[in-house]
Amino acid sequence: MSDDNLDSLLHKTQQSPSTPLLPDELGYLIAAFLPSQPAALRSKAYLVLSAFCQGVRNSSAVKGKQPDPATETLVQVFEPVVVSRLADSDEHQLREGISFLTALFQVDWQSASPIFQQDGILDFIMDSVDLKPSAELSLLVAHLLSQACGHKPCRAIITSQTTQWLEEYSRHENDPALRAAASVALVKLSRGRAGDAAETGVPEAQAQAQDDELADVMKGLVISGDDQSSIADAVEGLAYLSVDPAVKDALSRDPIFLKRLFSLVPRRKTPNFTAEGPNTILLYGVLLTISNLCAYRPRLTEEQAQIAKLKRMAAANKPSQEPNPSSTLDDDENVKTRVHRLVAAGVLDVFAGAVPGTESLGIRVVAGKALLNIIEDKENRGKVLQSGGAKLLGLIIKHAMSTLSPDTSSKTKQEAKATLDAAHLEPIQALAKLAITSSPVQVFGPNDGAIYDAIRPFSIMLQHSSATLLQRFEALMALTNLSSHSAEAASRVAKADGLLSSIELLLLEEHTLVRRASMELICNLISGSDAVFERYGGAENTSGTKSKLQIVLAMSDVADLGTRLAASGALATLTEAPSACEGMIALQFERHRMLPILAHLIDPATAGSHVAGEEGEELMEDDPGLVHRGIVCARNIFLNIQDEKTRKQIAKEAGEAGLVQGLVNVVKSSPSEAILRPAMEALQFLMDNVKA
Secondary structure: OOHHHHHHHHHHHHHOOOOOOOHHHHHHHHHOOOOOOOHHHHHHHHHHHHHHHHHHHHHHOOOOOOOOHHHHHHHHHHHHHHHHHHOOOOHHHHHHHHHHHHHHHHHOHHHHHHHHHOOOHHHHHHHHHHHOOOHHHHHHHHHHHHHHOOOHHHHOOOOHHHHHHHHHHOOOOOOHHHHHHHHHHHHHHHHHHHHHHHHHOOOOOOHHHHHHHHHHHHHHHHHHOOOHHHHHHHHHHHHHHOOOHHHHHHHHOOHHHHHHHHHOOOOOOOOOOOOOOHHHHHHHHHHHHHHHHHOOOOOOOHHHHHHHHHHHHHHHOOOOOOOOHHHHHHOHHHHHHHHHHHHHOOHHHHHHHHOOOOOOHHHHHHHHHHHHHHHOOHHHHHHHHHOOHHHHHHHHHHHHHOOOOOOOOHHHHHHHHHHOOHHHHHHHHHHHHHHHHOOHHHHHOOOHHHHHHHHHHHHHHHHOOOOOHHHHHHHHHHHHHHHOOOHHHHHHHHHOOOHHHHHHHHOOOOOHHHHHHHHHHHHHHHHHOHHHHHHHHOOOOHHHHHHHHHHHHHHOOOOOHHHHHHHHHHHHHHOOOHHHHHHHHHHHHHHOOHHHHHHHHHOHHHHHHHOOOOOOOOOOOOOHHHHHHHHHHHHHHHHOOOOHHHHHHHHHHHHHHOHHHHHHHHHHOOOOHHHHHHHHHHHHHHHHHHHO
């Protein structure tokens, strides 16, 4: 096999991927996947095969047409050369056909699957190991079956004899590589058939027992294995098996296994992983296993939770239905305990070795998901920060965002938000959780640029069509913390494309915490951004400003204390501007609600009958923060009234609302100077204008 031949073929497929391969070229390519070939040559062969398959698909794909013409073309190209080799009695030819079909499954399973399903192909493969049972050929067959068992159409033709062959070699302790490969095939077959059975409603009774046995085999191979091929296969098998709660629990309780698993990831900041090679495959398997061990159950909406409850009730009424004892192993407390075990075993060092330098999208996505689940428990967040987790998440997010240009038009940006894969929201959510519970400097470091860079992904998560309500809430909280860092940070948050309108819409959300978070963010932006201050309290666009003021005023009178504190804080800041005070007075004359609300903030007991003490309602609790905010608002509004008639009318309505008595009660309570001075100024205004 000449390296020059493959170089020429690589150049050809890169320049013109859909150009048909000549018979000699196809022969070079097929022979390049033999395990005896150098690793560099096999990696190059994968590039050629991938480029050719992609070229055919790009040139002949017709959306919606069945059968897929691109798949048909690829099958027509590869089937004759694969079948001729599998039917050959020469072992070298057999090895070429089997190793190539295995590679085709990895590159383009849609075309490999129909070839594998052809009548007689499986018989050729299994007859070859019966007639010529060499270790090398058996290993190739086990790897091919492992690939095939990952796809439902291929699983359907796996015979009991083939399964028995895999089971036999999965117990061959003298050949770890073959044992691992056969075990992986059995794992995929077992898990796949269990999933197929779930779709059809047919129970798979022996699946759990077989999974437990295979998990023990895989774990043993990882702990004791020296052969990289067998370790990679064992890790791949565990990545499949570790979705089972019982397997998760058993693996997490074995510190020797965990440390050995984690040691498979090089401890360096910039590992030089190739795009196609055992390091990348092994690394993905390790991270996927970790992610499975850390995974929480999906958070259900109220509707989903109700449906799940009905299903459980229906299942409980069936006498033959036995409860699954392992189901409790996946509840939040058990997951939290598992994560603690992994953290204690050093799992955080794995991400520092895995994420930097890799070009694998799969590795970045699964690492982000695993970090999100680890960060879910607040106790772990400090450790994640200490290990550099925020920087790693930033790196993952940067790759995910690289396709979204900041210079595109508004319409294009909205489309980009919709096309960003929902899986990429998970590392953004993980970074948001860190930004919620720690200061921006602790999370992003002293460089303000890193803080500013985080605004865009948080903004996109908040507006993404696939974002959950929890993700939107956490984006709001994170942006609130960022906006409190500096006026520049607040201004940049306010300028994020489409963000402010989305935040204002969330003020109408039914969920109390989401409404509160939205109001807190708006309060911060009013304080830090001149543009937002003008939007709510400026002289321009009077009708729009008044409607926004009205919303903030209304939010100052809701039952939730946190929302009232944020909204009344925003009003206290806004009423520093005469234009906002004029808007508040206009609202009082139109709706007669502004003064009663301020009175209620200052002294709920006195003003309760005017605001919150209506029939069937309880008085809302008072709070020193609300008192201070209400007094500042009243003082600012009163002292900004220039017209004498307006002064008298406001003073009269303030007395009717209970505001005068509320201020008197506050003054009598000997408050701090910060409260006493504005309270006295407001009282002085009221007394002067009542006398007048």
